[in-house]
Amino acid sequence: MNAPLRLGIAGLGTVGIGVVKTVRQHSALLSARTGRDVSITAVSARSRDKDRGVNLSAYAWEDDPVALATRDDVDVYVELMGGTDGPAKASVDAAIAAGKDVVTANKAMLAIHGQSLAEAAETAGVSLRYEAAVAGGIPVIKALTEGLAGNDITRIVGVMNGSCNYILTRMESAGLSYDEVFAEADGLGYLEADPQLDVGGIDAAHKLAILSSIAFGTRVDFDGIELEGIERVSINDIRHADDMGFKIKLLGVAQRTGRGLEQRMMPCLVPATSPMGQLQGGTNMVAIEGDAVEQIVLRGPGAGEGPTASAVMGDVCDIARGVRLPVFGQPAASLEQADRATAVLPAPYYLRMSLVDKPGALAKIATVLGDAGVSIDRMRQYEHDDASAPVLIVTHKTTRADLNTAIAAMKSTSVLLSDPVVLRIESV
Template identity: 50%
Template sequence: MAEPLRVGVAGLGTVGSAVVRILSAKAEELAARAGRPIVVTAVSAREKGRDRGLDLSRVAWHMDASQLARANDVDLVVELIGGAEGPARACVETAIEHGRPVVTANKALLAKHGVALARASEEKGVPIAFEAAVAGGIPIVKTLREGLAANNVSRVFGILNGTCNYILTRMEKDKIGFAECLADAQRLGYAEADPTFDVGGFDTAHKLALLASLAFGVEPDADGIYVEGIASITPLDLQMAEELGYRVKLLGVATRTDAGVEQRVHPSMLPKESAIARVDGVTNAVEIDADAVGALVLSGPGAGGDATASAVIADIVDIARGVTPPMFGLPAGKLRSPTRAPMGRHEGGYYIRLSVIDRPGAAAAIATRMAEQGISLKSIVQRGRESESDSAGGEPVQVVLITYATTEASLRIALDAIEADGHIDGAPQLIRIEKR
C-alpha cells in the first residue's frame, strides 16, 4: 500500500473533533477505500487544554494554523476555523503556497475569496475541496460538480440553514412568534447567541453563492445576492399560507434567466406538496432542475459534527485517491463573471398581506392599483373581525392577496401607490411564491 496521507486539522470544534475521531476509528476501512492510510499528524486550536475526548498524544500541536499548514509532516490541510479573513484565510493560503491540498467547510471564505483561491490552487496544482461548506452531510457539491456534468442547470434552490427551518417549523406547529421561537432555539443550541448571520439569511447566501457557481459555471458572487431574513414572518402568515396550500421556508434560489443569474435568499411560499416544502426542522434539502436529469432532490442533515465530518472525510478520501476536479467544476479561467439579474426583473407570484384601514373604497382602491400595473389576483382573503360591533371603528383588517406571476418592479410600484393612498396601516408584508 502507498505512503500514508498525513492530515493536519486546523480547528478542533465539533466538526474538527469528529473528523479526528472518525479518521482514527475507521482507519482501516478508509485506507481500503483511499488506497492508502490516512493519518492525522497535526492539529491546531486555540485552547490546548480542553478535553475533546480525543487521544492527541501522538499528534503535533500548533497554536498557529498557518504554522500547521506549512509543517513538514502535513500533506493535506483541513481548515475548520471559519471566517472569511484572519487565521482561516491565512491557513488556506499558506497551505496552497506550500503545495498542500486543502479541505475546508468555510463557506464565508469561499464565497468571498473562492475565485482567487481556485486560481492559486490551480497554479500550484493542488486541489481545494469544500463539500462540507454547503448543506453539511448532503453530497451536493459532488453532485453538482461531478454527478450532473452532462446537464445545463436551470435552477438550484433549497433549505440551506437548519436554524431558520427549525424556527419556521416550530412557529408553524406551535403557533408562536419569531422572537419567542428564536429564544427557544438559542436555549436548545440550534441558534447562536448572535443569530443575525443565520436568521438574517447571510449564511444561506454564502452557501447559495457556491451552489450557483457550481450549477452555472460562474464565479461565486455573494455580493450579487438579494437577501431577506425571516424575522418579519408572523404566525398569521404561516396560518394563511397553510390555508392557501403553501408552506413558508427560507430558501436560497439561484436561477438562470434571460437577464442573467438571479440569486436571492428570502422567505418563500412553496406548494405544500412539493418535496422542499415538506422538509421540517433542522434538515436541509436542495432541488436541482436541469435539462437532462429533470428534478433531483437531496435532503439530509445540514449541520452537526458527525454529518459535517462525513463530508470533510469524503473530500479527504477523494484527494487521497488522486481525485482533484477543478474547485468549481470548471477551471477558474473558464468560470464566467455572472451577469446579475436585477431583483426588479424577478417574475413570480406573490403573497401580499395588508393591514387595511376599514373604510368604504379601500378594497376598490387596492384592486385598482394592482390592475394599473397589470397584476392579476389569484385569490383575496380577508380576515374578518371577531364581532360586528367592531366594524364601525375603522380598525385595520388583514387582507391577503395572492397574485399571478408578475415582476417585482411592477409589484413594488403597486404597493408604493397603495401605501401612498393611505388605506393601509404599516408596511405591506410580501412573501414570494416559488414555483415547483
Template identity: 50%
Template sequence: MGEALRVALAGLGTVGAGVIKLIDANRTLIKRRAGRGIEIVAVSARDRARDRGVDLSRFDWTDDTASLASRADVDAVVELIGGSDGPALTLARAAIASGKAFVTANKAMIAHHGLELAEAAEEAGIAFKYEAAVAGGIPVIKGLREGAAANEISRVYGILNGTCNFILTTMEAEGRDFAEVLADAQRLGYAEADPSFDIDGVDAAHKLSILASLAFGTRIDFGAVAITGIRDVLAIDIAEAQALGFRVRLVGVGEAGPGGLFQRVHPCLVPVTHPLAHVTSSLNAIVAEGNFVGRLFFEGRGAGEGPTASAVVADLIDIARGEGGPAFAMPVASLAAPEIAQAGERRGRAYLRFTVADRPGVLAEITAAMRDANVSIESVIQRGAAVDGAVQLVMVTHEGPERCVADALERLRGSQSLTARPMLMHILDL
C-alpha cells in the same frame, strides 16, 4: 497500500472534534476505501484546556495556526476555523502556497475568496475541496461537479439553512410566533446567541453563490444575491399559507438564462405538492435541474458534528486517492462573468400581508394601488378582529411581472392606512 495521508487540522470545535472521532471510528474502512490510511499529525485551536471528548495528546499542538502550512510532515491541511477573512484565509493562502492539499467547511471564505484560492490551487497543482461548506453531509458539491458534469443546469434551488428551517417548521407545527420559536432554537443549540447570520439569510446566500458557480459555470458573485431573511414572518403568514395549500420555507434560488444570472434568498410559499414543502426541522434540501438528467433532489442533515465531519473526511479520502480536478468544475479562467438578471422582469405570483388600520376605505386604497400598478389580485383574505386598532389583510396575486408588485408597494409607501411594513413572499411555482 501507500503511506498514510498526513493531515493538519485547524479548528477543534464541534466539527473538528467530529473529524477526529470519525477517523478513529472508521479507520479501517477509510483505509480500504482510500487505498491508504489518513492520519492527523498536528492540530491548532484557541483553547488548549477545553474538553472536546477526544484524546488530543497524540497530536502535535501548535498555537500558531499558520505554521501548519509549512510543516514538512503534513500533506493536507483542514481548515475548520470559520470566518471569511482572518486566520482562516491566512491559513488557506499559506497552505496552498506551500503545496498542501486544502480542505475547508468555510462557506463564507469560499463565497468571498474562493476564486482566488481555486486559481492558486490550480497553479500549484494541488487539490482544493469544500464539500462540507454547503449542506453539511449532503454530497451536493460532488453531485454537481461530478455526477451532473455532462448536463447544462438551468436552475438550482433549495433550503440551505437548517436554523431557519427549524424555526419555520416549528412555527408551522405549533402555531407560535417567530420570536418565541427563535428563543427555543437558541436554547436547543439550533441557533447562535447572535442568530443574524442565519435568520437574515446571509448563510444561505453564501451557499447559494457557491452552488450557482458550480451549476452554471460562472464566477462566484455573492454581492449579486438578493437577500431577505425570516425575521418578519408571523404566525399568521404560516397559517394563511397552509390554508392556501402552501408551506413557508426560506429558499435560495439560482437561475441562468438569456437575461443573465438570477440569485435570490427569500422566504416563499412552497406548494404542498413540492418536495421542499416536506423538508422539516433542521434538514437541508437542494434541487438541481439538468437538461438530460432532469430533476435531482438532495436531502439530508445540513449541519452538525457527524454530517459535516463526514463531508470533510470524504474530501480527505478523495485527496488520498489522488482525485483532484478544478474546484468549481472547470478552471477558474473558464468561468463566465454573467450579467445580473433583473428580478423585475421575472413572472410569478406573490403573497402580500398588510397590517392596516381598521377603518373604512383601507381596502379600496390598497386595491387601487394594485390596479394602478397592473397587479391582478387572485384573492383577498381578512380574518379575526382588530388588535390595537389594526387588522391583518392578506392578498395573493395572479401571475405577473415582479416589477408590478414592487410598483404597487412603492405607491403605498407612507400611507397612513398601513401601520407596519407590508410582508411580501413570492410563490414558488417550479
C-alpha cells in the same frame, strides 16, 4: 498500498472532533476504500487544554494554524475554524503556497475569497475541496460538480440553513412568535456565535453563492445575491400561508435569466405538499435542475458532528484516491463574471395588508393592482374585531417591478394601515 495520507486539522470544535473520531474509528474502511492509510499527524485549535472528549496526545500540536498548514508531515490541511478572513484565510493561503491539498468547511471564506483561492490552488496544482461548506452531510457539491457535469444547469433551489428552517417550522408547530423561538434556538446552541449569520440569511447565501458558481460557470458573487433574512416573518404569515396551502421557507434560488444571473435568498412561500414545503426542523434540501436530468432533490442533515465530518471525509477520500478537479468545476481562470439580474423572473406573490375597515377599501386595493397589471388569483378578508381589516392576496405571476408600482399606488390610497408584507411564491 500507496504512501499514507497525513492530515493536519485546524479547528477542534464539533466538526473537527467528528473528523478525528471518523479517522480513528474507520481506519480499516478508509484504507480499503482509498488504497492507503489515512492518518492525522498534527492538530491546532485556540485552546490546547480544553477537554474535547478525545485523547489528542498522539498528534503534534501547533498553536498557529499557519505553522500546522505548512508542516512537512502534513499532506492535507483540513481547515475547520471558520471565518471569512483571519487565521482561516491566512492558513489556507499558506497551505496552498506550500503545495498542500486543502479541505475546508468554510462557506464564508469561499463565498468571499473563492475566486482568488481557486486560482491560487489551481496554479499550485493542489486540491481545494469544500463539500462540508454546503448543506452539511448532503454530497451536493459532488453531485453538481461531477454527477451532473453533463447538464446545462438551469436552476438551483434550496433550503440551506437548518437553523432558519428549525425556527420557521417550530414557530408553526408550537404557535410561538419569531422572538420566542429565536431565544429558544439560541439557548439550545442551534445558532452561530453571531446569530445574524443564520437568521439574516447570510450563511445560506454564502452557500448559494458557491453552488451558483459551479452551476453556471461564473465567479462566486456573494454580493450579487438579493438577501433578506427571516426576522420579519410573523406567526400570522405562517398561519395565513398555511391556510392557503403554502409553507414559508428561507429559500435560496439561483437561475440564469436573459439579463444575467439571478440569485436570491429570502423567505418565500412554497406549496405545502411539495418536498420543500414538507421539510421539518434542521434538515436541508437542495433541488438541482438541469436540461438533461430534469430535477434531482437531495435531502439530509444540514449540520452536526457526524454529517459534517462525513462531508469532510468524502473530500479526504477523494484526495487519497488521487481525484483532482477544478475547484468550481472548471478552471477558475475560465469562470465568467456574471451580469447581475434582480427580480427579472416573474412569480406569483403573497401580500398581507391591513386595511381601514371602511366600505370600498378592498375595491381600491383591487383597482390599483389591476391598474399596475397585477392580476389577483385569490383574495381573503379575515374576521376582525377592531378597525383594521386583515386582507390576504395571492397574485398571478407578475414582475416585482409591476408589484412595486402597485404597492406604491396602494400607499397613496389612504386605506392601507401599514406597509404590506410581500412574499414571493416559488415553485419547487
